[in-house]
Amino acid sequence: MENESGILENLMGGQHKSSNNFFMKSINFFNNKKRDDDEFAKNSPKPLTFLSSFANSVVFRCSKILLIPTEELQHRFDTELPDTVKQPSTYARNFLEFCSYQALHLVTGRPDYFSDKEFRQLTYDMMLAWEAPGVESELLDKETASFHNQEAEDEDRWSLFYSNPTNMAVQVDDKKTVGPEAFARIAPACALVADIITVHNLFDILTSSSGHRLHFLIYDKYLRNLEKVIKGAKNALGPQLLSNLKLDEGEIILDVDGTVPTQPVLQHIGISAWPGRLILTNYALYFESLGVGLYEKAVRYDLAMDMKQVIKPELTGPLGARLFDKAVMYKSISVAEPVYFEFPEFKGNSRRDYWLDICLEVLRAHKFIRKYNLKGTQQSEALARAILGIFRCRAVREAFHIFSSHYRTLLCFNLAESLPGGDTILGTLSSRLALLNARTSRDNSVGANGKQGLMFPVSLLTLCRLGLILHKEGIVDGEAIVPAADVCVGETNPLEVAVKQSKCETGRAEAAQATVDQVKVEGIDTNLAVMKELLFPLIESLHCLQLLASWEEPSKSTVFLVLVSYMTYRGWIRYILPFIFLVLAVLMLWRRHANKGGPLEAFKIIAPPNKNAVEQLLTLQEAITQVEGLIQAGNITLLKLRALLFAALPQATDKLALLLVLMAVLLALVPLKYLILLIFLEAFTREMPLRKESSDRWLRRVREWWIRIPAAPVQLIKPDDKKRK
Structure with missing residues (x-):
């Protein structure tokens, strides 16, 4: 017993000692951080009076990256930008954007910038500073902040040991989170982080569990997984995967599936099925059948040429049976019969839906290129947008196990296809790509050259800098700073305007569809009762005509006969239909004026007696018999x-x-x-x-x-x- 008590005391003492060591390290960390902040404050230049303290710190870090003093940055902003972005109400925010855009485009010129922790922190701090750039917007009370921080430490002392970063993120103070507008202005400055077309959808997905505010831990996790996706894309270019593939120049492997034995991909052709590995590039789909321990030569299914390709979800199963909704069907004039790729999984069909969307994104990108006859750099930039969108989609899917659906997609060409008025988005994108200028001079700077009509292939440049494609001559000259194509200081991109307009139309369509779903009723007899009540005016009119034609009341029938005969003889019969339309228009306008925008009253219908399932089947059978008799x-x-x-x-x-x-x-x-x-x-x-x-x-x-x-x-x-x- 004494030995056991001694061991227990030693164990408790060891745990107490390790806890003390942990908290001593934490205290030393915060002391060092405070010391670094003091040194930063000592070495920093005189802060700009029109900026908040946090915005000053961001601008100072940008000046260190650019090796330009903050006073010189302000002088360039005042002399090189137009007066429209230097209004007093927006001066601080636009100056912050000016510094942030220049710093980000210099930082993103390095191939390894995504692995830098300070890059992730800097971009997030830019968003925080964007929301409170001026002195007048600095409303933080230090005493209140310290009180809330102390209270949070007391209540959530053990939150440091939470294993789920999402759970930790929602405990962060709301004042240290980012809103949608700040994210939409800063994130697209780095083409890999976000696209101007889908940036709001990306923000909605990242903040789906945090009250529509972006926490740093969520943002950091997204960027770290995006870095893993990029590394995986680079590793896919190795000799092991490319042994059976013959990729063309500029062809990039976007994703691979079927390499894990427990998650194969089955290719169905006719009644035969075979497991293998499915590979998607920016030009085609490849399927490698699994032989005896080795993959056979890959079969190529083209997505770039105009071959009347059709890609859609489909049912499949063993021996051609249509049992499981987990397949993607590919059909074109190059294959004799449709090919089905099945993605077996126990729960749902998210794996199939993901592959369906990324395949459609590549297919629609090439359709967009053919429709607007894009060549050279314009074509490469359009494909680069699709490639980066797929990488972002993979990062979100792998980081948070979330796959977007409906119009909240992260793929720009799929989004344009699903939104009402999506052709306007594609038309705007094509007009922007028509402004592409592959060359830029050394003295160009972000939003500072006044040449708002110019656009640069930033997505293509991003792929070049990441090492996924080779540098093409004429894309960038030396170490020049390339202006951001999708963001401009103090201005809204036309693509973002087109997307917002389309989403407004989507909101109206969804609201209308919600009303349709509410009025849907079940049962043949119930639907017939609803239709009968809705057609009551027409049915009553036909009934009156039938009574007149039956001559049960000769006087009324005679008057109707003489009146219609006279109208027909005089040729007035041709005015009956226009007169009906005019009466309906006047009635509608009168009802609009009388209602004054009020809600429409519910249409009251007497429901028929309830019927059980057998009675409804008998009613359905009788209706089918009547329809069959009419057809006969x-x-x-x-x-x-x-x-x-x-x-x-x-x-x-x-x-x-x-x-x-x-x-x-x-x-x-x-x-x-x-x-x-x-x-x-x-x-x-x-x-x-x-x-x-x-x-x-x-x-x-x-x-x-x-x-x-x-x-x-x-x-x-x-x-x-x-x-x-």
């Missing part, structure tokens, strides 16, 4: 007309031919209004007491004549199913 009657009518046309009954054919000749003569000689008047008088006076007996006798003779006409024969031929066997 229509087919019999067509077959009898075929028999008359081919003279199966010569006497009936002669009578019908004579009737057609008389009708042709009447149509050729008699004016149309008299023919309409004649048809109306014959149909409306059929139930008139003076004509009822003779009209009934005539209709009976016509029915008897129609019954005696035989139907043309029909022969059903079974299809040949040898091919299926």
